[in-house]
Amino acid sequence: MTKKEPFFWITISCGFVIMAFxxxxxxxxxxxPSFAMLKETIKxxxxxxxxWLSIYTAGLAALISFVFGTPLAYxxxxxxxxxxxxVESIIDLPIVIPHPVVGIAILSVAGRNHWVGQVASELGxxxxxxxxxxxxxxxxxxxxxxxxxxxxxxEAISPRLEKVSRSLGASMFSTFSRITFPLAxxxxxxxxxxxxxxxxxxxxxxxxxAYHPMIAPVMIYERFExxxxxxxxxxxxxxxxxxxxxxxxxxxxxTASREKEA
Amino acid sequence: xxxxxxxKVSLPxxxxxxxxxxxxxxxxxxxxxPTGAGKTVLLEAMAxxxxxxxxxxxxxxxxxxxxxxxxxxxSIVYQDYxxxxxxxxxxxxxxxxHFQKLDRKEADQRLNALIxxxxxxxxxxxxxxxxxxxxxxxxxxxxxxxxxPRILLLDEPLSALDPRFREEIRSxxxxxxxxxxxxxFMVTHDFAEALSLADQAAVMSDGRxxxxxxxxxxxxxxxxxxxxxxxxxxxxxxxxxxGSKATIDNLEIELGRTPVNAHGYIAIRPEDIVLSKESFTSxxxxxxxxxxxxxxxxxxYYEVHVRVGETTFKSLITKRSLFELKIQEGMDAYIAFxxxxxxxx
Numbered sequence: 165m166t167k168k169e170p171f172f173w174i175t176i177s178c179g180f181v182i183m184a185f186x187x188x189x190x191x192x193x194x195x196x197p198s199f200a201m202l203k204e205t206i207k208x209x210x211x212x213x214x215x216w217l218s219i220y221t222a223g224l225a226a227l228i229s230f231v232f233g234t235p236l237a238y239x240x241x242x243x244x245x246x247x248x249x250x251v252e253s254i255i256d257l258p259i260v261i262p263h264p265v266v267g268i269a270i271l272s273v274a275g276r277n278h279w280v281g282q283v284a285s286e287l288g289x290x291x292x293x294x295x296x297x298x299x300x301x302x303x304x305x306x307x308x309x310x311x312x313x314x315x316x317x318x319e320a321i322s323p324r325l326e327k328v329s330r331s332l333g334a335s336m337f338s339t340f341s342r343i344t345f346p347l348a349x350x351x352x353x354x355x356x357x358x359x360x361x362x363x364x365x366x367x368x369x370x371x372x373x374a375y376h377p378m379i380a381p382v383m384i385y386e387r388f389e390x391x392x393x394x395x396x397x398x399x400x401x402x403x404x405x406x407x408x409x410x411x412x413x414x415x416x417x418x419t420a421s422r423e424k425e426a
Numbered sequence: 427x428x429x430x431x432x433x434k435v436s437l438p439x440x441x442x443x444x445x446x447x448x449x450x451x452x453x454x455x456x457x458x459x460p461t462g463a464g465k466t467v468l469l470e471a472m473a474x475x476x477x478x479x480x481x482x483x484x485x486x487x488x489x490x491x492x493x494x495x496x497x498x499x500x501s502i503v504y505q506d507y508x509x510x511x512x513x514x515x516x517x518x519x520x521x522x523x524h525f526q527k528l529d530r531k532e533a534d535q536r537l538n539a540l541i542x543x544x545x546x547x548x549x550x551x552x553x554x555x556x557x558x559x560x561x562x563x564x565x566x567x568x569x570x571x572x573x574x575p576r577i578l579l580l581d582e583p584l585s586a587l588d589p590r591f592r593e594e595i596r597s598x599x600x601x602x603x604x605x606x607x608x609x610x611f612m613v614t615h616d617f618a619e620a621l622s623l624a625d626q627a628a629v630m631s632d633g634r635x636x637x638x639x640x641x642x643x644x645x646x647x648x649x650x651x652x653x654x655x656x657x658x659x660x661x662x663x664x665x666x667x668x669g670s671k672a673t674i675d676n677l678e679i680e681l682g683r684t685p686v687n688a689h690g691y692i693a694i695r696p697e698d699i700v701l702s703k704e705s706f707t708s709x710x711x712x713x714x715x716x717x718x719x720x721x722x723x724x725x726x727y728y729e730v731h732v733r734v735g736e737t738t739f740k741s742l743i744t745k746r747s748l749f750e751l752k753i754q755e756g757m758d759a760y761i762a763f764x765x766x767x768x769x770x771x
Contacts, residue, residue, distance in 0.1 A: 244438075324508040327475045330495035331502045332573055333525030342524075346512050 190404070197398040205398035211383065215402060218380040221295060222363035225302035226356040229310035234352065237311045238344075241318030259308050263368025270301055270373055297374045302363035310359035317351020318344070353417055361410045364403070427451055428577055428609060433481035433491075435471045442468055442633045445481070449577070449626065454603050454610045456624035456641070458617060458656065464633040465613040469579045472611070473500045485576050496525065501570035502579040505586050507562040509554040515565050516550040522573035533572075540568040543602060559587050560595060571606055580612040584619055596622060617657055621645065629653045649771050651691060659693035659769065660729075660740045672770065675736040680711045682765035691771055698767035699741040701730055703751055706762045713762040714739075718755050721748070728753075732761050 274291035291297040329339040367381040380403045388396035433445035449455045474495035483491045544564040628638035648654035665672040667685040706713040716734035
């Protein structure tokens with residue numbers, strides 16, 4: 165066996181430091197609460213309600229991204245037009261804007277001083293402190309992740325497959341449903357998971373738009389502020405477990421799809 | 427007859443200009459040209475996959491230029507075959523049947539015939555990812571012919587294949603054409619490929635058709651410098667014509683006929699120029715003495731350059747005759763060619 169160079173050992177040690185950096189706090193937090201406490205926490209109706217609210221608002225955000233984002237992702241993957249770069253940068257904006265700023269930005273449109281807010285209140289839609297407001301915020305922060313994942317998925321499909329399909333007699337709609345969708349659904353699922361994972365973790369923007377009804381991250385923050393670390397940990401463990409499940413599902417799906425293509 | 431009339435396509439950075447082609451029903455038409463000439467663009471325009479700026483595409487006496495791709499009856503086989511990766515071979519072949527109103531029995535007959543002709547019986551349940559290049563191509567051909575198209579467009583079908591199998595597949599393609607009665611329109615940059623397959627052809631360069639006609643015409647009687655060069659007429663000279671004679675630099679060449687133009691080109695295939703160490707006593711009227719200025723290894727043959735005065739002639743000889751004649755650079759040699767081997771334009 166040849167002697168490993170110092171560079172090799174540097175790369176290995178850096179790897180270990182990073183693993184520890186990520187895992188140590190998480191493992192510490194996950195193992196801190198006792199089983200009894202975890203059990204008690206999940207019996208708390210407020211906790212269940214807030215976790216459930218987190219999941220379904222994030223799911224709704226992903227659904228909205230799916231409906232509106234898919235056509236745009238297809239357009240971006242298939243066409244070149246002037247200002248395409250600009251459109252792509254605009255889509256990425258929610259990723260780079262600080263989270264509280266997102267909340268403030270949404271409120272400034274939703275308020276009574278803005279015509280959008282006025283129209284919304286005429287229609288009986290309340291944004292401030294409502295589920296609607298939460299879903300709007302989560303869609304705002306999650307949408308870029310969906311669009312980018314699906315755009316990549318569409319780009320990986322050769323346009324020639326669609327062209328051949330057309331030449332064989334399929335309309336645009338049939339081509340999409342028989343060729344493009346079956347080849348892209350995995351990336352759509354990945355996009356949905358990325359989008360909802362991002363949405364579940366949102367705190368800064370939501371807390372400004374809707375402190376109540378309380379989503380899980382807001383509840384964790386509130387329990388930490390009011391009762392301290394020990395009481396916020398069990399809720400955090402439950403939330404993180406759910407995020408982990410999402411993460412694992414994502415990994416399993418993407419590796420499965422890669423294996424099939426190979 | 428399938429025709430294009432003054433077809434124009436405008437893409438960012440590339441245009442097709444006034445494409446006029448007429449393709450005989452049931453024929454094998456080959457569109458030749460170097461890479462970047464716009465061959466695939468023309469193919470996709472005919473199939474309705476990219477929009478046409480102006481002009482007509484006439485299939486069955488009907489202008490289809492405004493119709494969407496699915497209403498044209500034009501099938502396309504791409505160089506990379508573009509099989510649907512999520513469908514089995516059988517599902518790929520039958521894909522077009524979802525959209526065609528076909529008699530069930532007729533469709534079954536055609537399916538069985540294609541599976542037999544293209545030797546696909548053992549592949550039916552496989553996915554494209556598990557097929558070889560040749561197999562992929564046969565599936566793509568079956569899929570395209572399954573819908574009984576008016577015209578089958580083939581985009582460089584042989585270039586992606588292993589050279590060892592090319593000849594076999596070429597003859598397979600020819601047989602398929604003869605038995606299917608479908609008009610084949612193939613694109614290639616390889617002249618030799620065209621020569622063995624096509625009965626009609628066109629040469630394209632830079633978005634324009636340089637020449638179109640029978641394969642024989644293009645091969646023997648190119649009408650431009652570009653085409654002459656493309657079909658391998660490596661001896662191409664600017665000439666003055668007086669009577670039945672052509673003058674290049676100071677050489678006088680007997681044509682045996684009187685050209686109508688006073689200035690033009692003469693072109694001679696390198697394989698039509700005979701090389702010898704002795705002076706010729708044959709019936710060939712054009713015989714010159716020169717100096718061997720270069721010998722180039724072309725694999726199965728050698729290209730010998732002979733300089734006569736200011737003019738360099740290129741002749742092809744076999745390896746065997748190169749050794750028999752003991753040809754070396756700098757030695758004197760005689761060249762000769764028949765006046766019927768000279769093409770002028």
